[in-house]
Amino acid sequence: MSMPATAASTESALDTAAMLVERARKAGADAAEALVIEGTSLGVSWRLGKLEDVERSEGRDVGLRVFIGNKQASVSSTDLSEAALQPMIERAVAMARVAPDDPWCGLADPARLARDWPDLEIEDKAPAPGAEQLAARAAQAEEAALAVEGVTNSSGAGASYGRSGVALVTSNGFAGSYAGTSSSFSCSVLAGEGTAMERDYEFSSKRYADALESPAEVGRRAGEKAVRRLNPRKVKSQAVPIVYDPRVSGGLAGHFASAISGAAIARGTSFLKKEMGKQVFAKGISIVDDPHMKRGLRSKPFDGEGVKNGRWTLIEDGILTTWLLDTATARQLGLETTGHAARGTGGPPSPSTTNLYMEAGCVSVKELIADIKQGLYVTEMIGMGINGVTGDYSRGASGFWIENGELVYPVSEITVAGNLRDMFLNMTPADDLEFHYGTNAPTIRVEGMTVAGS
Structure with a gap:
C-alpha cells in the first residue's frame, strides 16, 4: 500500500482560492481572502510484534473570509x-452584512505582503512510504525497546507519514502556496511488575524520512528511560534549584510566547503587558522565532495573511524586543504586524510562533548541575496550572532527585511552583540545544522554585 507523492496540485488549490475570492467580490464583498488546505496521511500502530491498525486519510478544506x-x-x-x-x-x-463592526479587521497592508520567498526544503520529494515500510520502523523500535533488561510490556509503537498543502489568495494582490511533509515514529514501553510499573517513551520526527533516527536506537532509549523510572520516591516540600530536561524545557519558551501574543497584550491579560524593552530574562539569554529555518518542523514561507515573515529575536540578552502580532492585533495596538499570523479555514487569523527556540548557553549539562546539593531534574510535566495574567506557575512533575551534582533516584507525585516573572530572570541554559519539536530549548536550570511533595 503506497501513497502518491503529492496529495493534490497546488495550482488547482490556488485556482480554487482565486475563484472563491472573485465570486465573493461579485456577491457584494468589499474584500475577501480564501484559504485551501489539503492533506494526506498514513499511519500504523504496532504492539507486541503485531500490526494493530492502519489509518489513511485524505482531505481538502476551504475557508473564505469576507469584509x-x-x-x-x-x-x-x-x-x-x-x-x-x-x-x-x-x-x-x-453574514458579514449583519456582523458587528470590528474597527481592527481587514486584509493586511499590500506593502507588507510577500512577493517572493525562499525554498525552505520542507517537502520531501522522495516516494511516500507504504504501510509496510512504516510498520517495519515501528517494529524495529519496539523490538529494541523490549530487548532492554527490565522492560516487561509494550504500550505500542507507531509510525506515520503526512503531506499537507496550503494555498492562500487575497483580493488585494496576494497569491501563494506551499507544501510540507512529515515523517515520524514512536515507541512506548513499561518496566517493572504489578503496581510497581513505570512507562516512558521516545520518538523521532522530521520533515524528511532519511533524516529520522535509527528505530533501534530510539527504541533502546525508550526502554532505558522506562527502566530508569522504576521505584520512584517522594521528596519533602522544599525550595531547591530545578533543572528542566530538553523534553520539557521548551514549555518554558512556550509560556513566554503565550505571554507576548498580541491578542493577550491587546486584551491586557498578560503579566508581561508593560515589559516591552525591559529585562524579562536573565542576561545572556536569547529566544528566537524563525519561520525560514531549513527543514524546520513549523517552517512556512509566508504567514497566514500572506505577509512577508522572517527571523525574529524575541528576547535579546534578556530584553523583550517585540510582541507577536498579526494584522488585527497590530492595528489594535497601533503597531505593524510582525508576520506571525496563523490560521485554519474556520476563522480569522491569530498570532502564533513557528520554529521557536531558546539559544544554547555556554555551560555543559554536567557543569549546570555540578554545584546543586539538593535539587530536582524534571523529565515529565503534568497539567497546565499557568495563570497568564499573574504569571503564577504550578505543575505536576516527575524526574530525578539531584544530590551533590548527580542524579541519584527517580521521584514522582510532586508539584513544582513559582512565578514565571521570577523564573525567567533566574534561569540558566546549557549548551545542548537540539531541534526535536516545534518549540525547543536546551536543558534549563531555574533557581528559587518550590517543590511540593510529602
Whole structure:
C-alpha cells in the first residue's frame, strides 16, 4: 500500500482560492481572502510484534473570509462541489452584512505582503512510504525497546507519514502556496511488575524520512528511560534549584510566547503587558522565532495573511524586543504586524510562533548541575496550572532527585511552583540545544522554585 507523492496540485488549490475570492467580490464583498488546505496521511500502530491498525486519510478544506466595511464573516467547507461553494459564498456575504463592526479587521497592508520567498526544503520529494515500510520502523523500535533488561510490556509503537498543502489568495494582490511533509515514529514501553510499573517513551520526527533516527536506537532509549523510572520516591516540600530536561524545557519558551501574543497584550491579560524593552530574562539569554529555518518542523514561507515573515529575536540578552502580532492585533495596538499570523479555514487569523527556540548557553549539562546539593531534574510535566495574567506557575512533575551534582533516584507525585516573572530572570541554559519539536530549548536550570511533595 503506497501513497502518491503529492496529495493534490497546488495550482488547482490556488485556482480554487482565486475563484472563491472573485465570486465573493461579485456577491457584494468589499474584500475577501480564501484559504485551501489539503492533506494526506498514513499511519500504523504496532504492539507486541503485531500490526494493530492502519489509518489513511485524505482531505481538502476551504475557508473564505469576507469584509463589508468594518464587518467580517468566515465560512468553511470540505465540500468543493459547485452545488456547495456558491451557497457558501452567498452565506458568507450575508453574514458579514449583519456582523458587528470590528474597527481592527481587514486584509493586511499590500506593502507588507510577500512577493517572493525562499525554498525552505520542507517537502520531501522522495516516494511516500507504504504501510509496510512504516510498520517495519515501528517494529524495529519496539523490538529494541523490549530487548532492554527490565522492560516487561509494550504500550505500542507507531509510525506515520503526512503531506499537507496550503494555498492562500487575497483580493488585494496576494497569491501563494506551499507544501510540507512529515515523517515520524514512536515507541512506548513499561518496566517493572504489578503496581510497581513505570512507562516512558521516545520518538523521532522530521520533515524528511532519511533524516529520522535509527528505530533501534530510539527504541533502546525508550526502554532505558522506562527502566530508569522504576521505584520512584517522594521528596519533602522544599525550595531547591530545578533543572528542566530538553523534553520539557521548551514549555518554558512556550509560556513566554503565550505571554507576548498580541491578542493577550491587546486584551491586557498578560503579566508581561508593560515589559516591552525591559529585562524579562536573565542576561545572556536569547529566544528566537524563525519561520525560514531549513527543514524546520513549523517552517512556512509566508504567514497566514500572506505577509512577508522572517527571523525574529524575541528576547535579546534578556530584553523583550517585540510582541507577536498579526494584522488585527497590530492595528489594535497601533503597531505593524510582525508576520506571525496563523490560521485554519474556520476563522480569522491569530498570532502564533513557528520554529521557536531558546539559544544554547555556554555551560555543559554536567557543569549546570555540578554545584546543586539538593535539587530536582524534571523529565515529565503534568497539567497546565499557568495563570497568564499573574504569571503564577504550578505543575505536576516527575524526574530525578539531584544530590551533590548527580542524579541519584527517580521521584514522582510532586508539584513544582513559582512565578514565571521570577523564573525567567533566574534561569540558566546549557549548551545542548537540539531541534526535536516545534518549540525547543536546551536543558534549563531555574533557581528559587518550590517543590511540593510529602
